[in-house]
Structure formats: structure tokens, C-alpha cells
Amino acid sequence: MAQDDYSNDGTVDIKGNPANKKKTGNWKACRYILGNECCERLAYYGMSTNLVNYLEDRLNQGNVAASNNVTNWSGTCYITPLIGAFLADSYLGRYWTIASFVVIYIIGMTLLTLSASVPGLKPSCDKDSCHPTTGQTAAFFVALYFIALGTGGIKPCVSSFGADQFDETDETEKKKKSSFFNWFYLSINIGALIASSVLVWIQMNVGWGWGFGIPAVAMALAVVFFFLGSKLYRIQKPGGSPITRIIQVIVASFRKYQVQVPDDKSLLYETAEEESQIQGSRSLTRAAVETRADNIKGLTNPWRLCTVTQVEELKSIIRLLPIWASGIVFATVYMSSFWAPVYDRVIVPYARKFTGHERGFTQLQRMGIGLVISIVSMIVAGVLEVVRLKFVRENIYYDLEYIPMTIFWQVPQYFLIGCAEVFTFIGQLEFFYDQAPDAMRSLCSALSLTTVALGNYLSTLLVTVVTKVTTRGGKLGWIPDNLNRGHLDYFYWLLAILSFLNFTVYLWISKWYTYKKAT
Structure with missing residues (x-):
């Protein structure tokens, strides 16, 4: 088969073979990713949009306490993606990170539904108010934070995983990738719209068991959508811990604060390609200047000598921060x-x-x-x-x-x-x-x-x-x-x-x- 039949961005298929451009990726793979995202967002917003009302109505919390609990949980949902992203980039890759964290997500959604519908787990209520026990309240919050952890492995990976389906070195596919982000965001909003209208009505008029049960089913559908497309996906291999690489550059640059950076970049350790447009501080580049002290018993010390690739990674991150x-x-x-x-x-x-x-x-x-x-x-x-x-x-x-x-x-x-x-x-x-x-x-x-x-x-x-x-x-x-x-x-x-x-x-x-x- 011709070389042009394979992607040029290092992606592989689910079996670890070079990704065939005709059999993998593109929109035929993305439809499953978009379906997954729509259902997952429906599940997320379906249980979170009306959460303050549940805390006030069933857990007998005041408005301030309920609002603070929801705010704290929501903030956690936007912090845990750093955990999922680290695992995806370092060890598991995006596909297996999503596959792993959806299990945690499903456990959380199931426990949440049970806490609102099963006698013994759901609070007992009379005409005036509900009377949750400490155990019932604990079960609810355990479910809630399982969901926060589960979404942390999905949020940062799904959009990037969808973009991975398009080879950015191929001009035709590169244009399609830009369009993917638009449709990805639309799928989020479709799920959010259904959740904030239909599901909120069900929660207030039918019951919380159904109101949380339907989002749990939606999450199950999201899992089905994701795994159905497995044979069509292009998968980027993980590149090792980015945090470690960044810290190594910082440490090495401090150790070499007196070292002169040569004008000839070919003298640097693992020189970047000439077409690289990433510019940065020469003080960081010192980490890639090779000295006699960098080799100990014939081995390179990564905390003294870093590759240009590592240096450019850190520079890229620094340049992204103002944006x-x-x-x-x-x-x-x-x-x-x-x-x-x-x-x-x-x-x-x-x-x-x-x-x-x-x-x-x-x-x-x-x-x-x-x-x-x-x-x-x-x-x-x-x-x-x-x-x-x-x-x-x-x-x-x-x-x-x-x-x-x-x-x-x-x-x-x-x-x-x-x-x-x-x-x-x-x-x-x-x-x-x-x-x-x-x-x-x-x-x-x-x-x-x-x-x-x-x-x-x-x-x-x-x-x-x-x-x-x-x-x-x-x-x-x-x-x-x-x-x-x-x-x-x-x-x-x-x-x-x-x-x-x-x-x-x-x-x-x-x-x-x-x-x-x-x-």
C-alpha cells in the first residue's frame, strides 16, 4: 500500500498499527465522538443544572449552603481535567484515559440515581420537609465527586481526541479539523439544552429518581457511542510526563545560568528543525547546551542536559499563558x-x-x-x-x-x-x-x-x-x-x-x- 495511505502525524489504529487514512479518522470516526459528547453533556447538565434545588429540597440545606456546595463541586469539575490530561499525555493516551474514566463516571451516575430513588439511600420526607441521615448525605456527595473525577478524564481529552482524527499535515484534513471544533461545541449545547429544559421539568414534576436516572442512561449511551467507533479511531501515543520534562528544563537552566548559549544552534543537544517557528528566552535554551559535566559515567543526566524539544515545549506553554x-x-x-x-x-x-x-x-x-x-x-x-x-x-x-x-x-x-x-x-x-x-x-x-x-x-x-x-x-x-x-x-x-x-x-x-x- 502507498505511503500516502497512512497518516503523517504519528497516529496509530486501535491495534497499534500505523493509521490508514482511508480506513480510520475523519468524519466517519468523529460522528461517534460527537455522539459521545452530546450524551455525556446531557448527563452532566441533566444532573447539575437543578442541583441546588435538590440540595434544598431533599437534603434540607439552606440556600447559601446549597449554592456553596454546588459551586465547590462545579469548580472541582474544572480542576480534575488537569489529572485526566496529565495521565493522557504521560501514560495512557487519550483513548484509554477516556475509556478508563467513563467507568468512574458511570459508577457516580448510578450511585447518584440510587441515592435519590432506593429506600434506605434516599432521604425520608413528610409534607413539611425531608430528613436525610448522615449516611444518605455522604452517599450523595460520594456520587457527586465520583462524577467530578469521571468528567476530569473526559473533558480535556474528547475535543483533542476528535481533532486527532484529522492529519494536520494534510491540507484537506486540516480544513475539516477546524470545522470539527464548531460541531463539537454544537453537540455540547444540544445536550445542555435538553438537560436544562426537559430533564429539569422531569425532576420538578415527575421525581428525582427519574430526573437522575435519565442522565445515567444518557451516560451509558455516551459510553456505547465511544466504544462503537474504536476500530475507526486514530490514536496518538503518549509522550511521557510533560510535567517532569518541564521541571527538568527549569532545573537545568538554573544550573547553567552562567553558560553562554552558542549562536550556532547545531551545537545544541538535539537541535530542533529549521522550520520551527517557536521563539523563546535564551536563558531556557541554556538547558540544551552540552558541557563536560553533563555526562556522568557515559550517561546523560536529564536534570543537567535537556533536549531542544523539551526546551521548546516549555517555551510554547509560556507563550500560550497570556492568551x-x-x-x-x-x-x-x-x-x-x-x-x-x-x-x-x-x-x-x-x-x-x-x-x-x-x-x-x-x-x-x-x-x-x-x-x-x-x-x-x-x-x-x-x-x-x-x-x-x-x-x-x-x-x-x-x-x-x-x-x-x-x-x-x-x-x-x-x-x-x-x-x-x-x-x-x-x-x-x-x-x-x-x-x-x-x-x-x-x-x-x-x-x-x-x-x-x-x-x-x-x-x-x-x-x-x-x-x-x-x-x-x-x-x-x-x-x-x-x-x-x-x-x-x-x-x-x-x-x-x-x-x-x-x-x-x-x-x-x-x-x-x-x-x-x-x-
Whole structure:
């Protein structure tokens, strides 16, 4: 069989043989990955969207305690991906990491369903309240954190695993990979929509046993989808511990702080290929300068002498961090949308005619456009809140718990921020996959996910600080319980200003960034 029939990116099939491009990968493999993601997200959001109500209703927790427990758990769900990513990049590979962690996920979903439906595990309730025992509460939280651990092995790996199905050295497949990220995000939102509507209704009107049982079945379907495509997958081999390699570079560079870096790169230990576009600090490059002390009894000490590949890995991560940080402010205002197919089928072909770029926009341009749209969305939200408050004043509705205004007033900002999400978050997902070192793609995908957690923490911090500052002297503040007597519009202006400053910094960062080339 011709050499062109095999992928050129080092992927293998499920049996460990070089991946045949005609028999593996591409969309024929991705349909199973997208099905898996849709069902897994349906399961996740199906049990998490209404979780505060369950804690209040069945575990008899107050609003503050319930909210804090859900926040802590949600934060854990965005931290555990670092564990899964480390295992995937270092030892197991993405396929076997997903395969292993779905077992933990299923155990958690099953235990959660049992804790809400089986006598003895579910709390006993009367007309007034429920009376959970310590054991019943413990069983519930054990289930919850099993799910958090399970999702930690899936979140950082699935998107990267889907992208692995396209050979980035093949121009045709490279274009399809960009489209994959759009459809991947759409599959997430389809699962989230069903969960936040149908499943929430079932939980509130049919029962929590069914409300948690259906997500458990959805997770089982996700597992089926994943394993059905096994023969079609292209699998990247793990490259060893990236954390160890990074620490070795840092240690070696400190040990050689007085060593002069030669201008001739051929003198460095394992010189990178000439077409590499990764630039970085010469102080780190010292780790790849070979000296007499680097060989002990004929053996190279990796804590004194590192390869150029290791050095470039660390430089790549350092260069990604500013782009990563710019996503934190955006994460404070985003929400799910269904703009992905519109972007893929309408915006990209139209933009391609003007830019000449195969993806319509570069990844940095795409994220920047999203940041601009997010600024506009906060301005629009502020303007609409000014209009709403004027309506309140003119009609003396201050003390009403609701205002007789249609909910469709909120459509403009939802429309805009949904559009911004497709540009920024999906662009970020694709950017971190493309620009990450080959052996650290899962870890970098996990790193991109942490912007969501940090964005939530930043949002909480902003609300806390704003409330504390604006309520001084007995004032109601910007965000009182009765928003008709507050100034939520001021908070939107604050978010708009922060978003603008974030975009300004992003422009400066993106200006000097040099893309990595596929080799």
C-alpha cells in the first residue's frame, strides 16, 4: 500500500498499527465522538443544572449552603481535567484515559440515581420537609465527586481526541479539523439544552429518581457511542510526563545560568528543525547546551542536559499563558448558544472570500472578534437595563417582584454573547490544540478549561466587591434583592470596561505571537 495511505502525524489504529487514512479518522470516526459528547453533556447538565434545588429540597440545606456546595463541586469539575490530561499525555493516551474514566463516571451516575430513588439511600420526607441521615448525605456527595473525577478524564481529552482524527499535515484534513471544533461545541449545547429544559421539568414534576436516572442512561449511551467507533479511531501515543520534562528544563537552566548559549544552534543537544517557528528566552535554551559535566559515567543526566524539544515545549506553554489569561474575563459573561453551525456554514465561507484564509479568520483573529462582540453585548445589556429602570420609575413599579415587560427584551444581549462565544471559546479550543506541543495537547486543553472556573470565581469576586463597596453607609447598592431599586446597569458598564481593557491587552499579546507550524 502507498505511503500516502497512512497518516503523517504519528497516529496509530486501535491495534497499534500505523493509521490508514482511508480506513480510520475523519468524519466517519468523529460522528461517534460527537455522539459521545452530546450524551455525556446531557448527563452532566441533566444532573447539575437543578442541583441546588435538590440540595434544598431533599437534603434540607439552606440556600447559601446549597449554592456553596454546588459551586465547590462545579469548580472541582474544572480542576480534575488537569489529572485526566496529565495521565493522557504521560501514560495512557487519550483513548484509554477516556475509556478508563467513563467507568468512574458511570459508577457516580448510578450511585447518584440510587441515592435519590432506593429506600434506605434516599432521604425520608413528610409534607413539611425531608430528613436525610448522615449516611444518605455522604452517599450523595460520594456520587457527586465520583462524577467530578469521571468528567476530569473526559473533558480535556474528547475535543483533542476528535481533532486527532484529522492529519494536520494534510491540507484537506486540516480544513475539516477546524470545522470539527464548531460541531463539537454544537453537540455540547444540544445536550445542555435538553438537560436544562426537559430533564429539569422531569425532576420538578415527575421525581428525582427519574430526573437522575435519565442522565445515567444518557451516560451509558455516551459510553456505547465511544466504544462503537474504536476500530475507526486514530490514536496518538503518549509522550511521557510533560510535567517532569518541564521541571527538568527549569532545573537545568538554573544550573547553567552562567553558560553562554552558542549562536550556532547545531551545537545544541538535539537541535530542533529549521522550520520551527517557536521563539523563546535564551536563558531556557541554556538547558540544551552540552558541557563536560553533563555526562556522568557515559550517561546523560536529564536534570543537567535537556533536549531542544523539551526546551521548546516549555517555551510554547509560556507563550500560550497570556492568551489563556485573556479568556478569563470573557468567561465571566458568556453563555451557551447555537451559533456554531451558522459560523461554520455561513460566516466562514463568506469571510474566506475576503481574507483568503482557509478558515475564514486566523485563530487569534477569531478570538479577538469574539472579545469585541462581548464588549458590545455588555453595552447593550447596560442600555436595556437603563430603559427598564426608566420604565420602572415612570410606572412606579419599585416594589413589585416582577415587571410587566416581555422577556424578549433580553434577546439582544443573549444573541450577541452567544455569537461572541462561538468566536472566542471555540477559537480558543482550536488554538490550544493547534499550538500546544504534540505531547501536551490534553494538558493544554485542560488548561483552556480552567478559564471557565476562574471566570466564575472572578464573577463571584466582582459581585462580592461591588456589593460591599456600594452598600456602604446603609445604601441599597447596585445589586440589591429588589433590582428595581438598584443599578444593575452600572455593573454592566463595569463589565464592559473590564472587557475593553482585556481586549486591549489581548491585541498587544496577539501582535507578537508567532504561530507554530505543523511538521
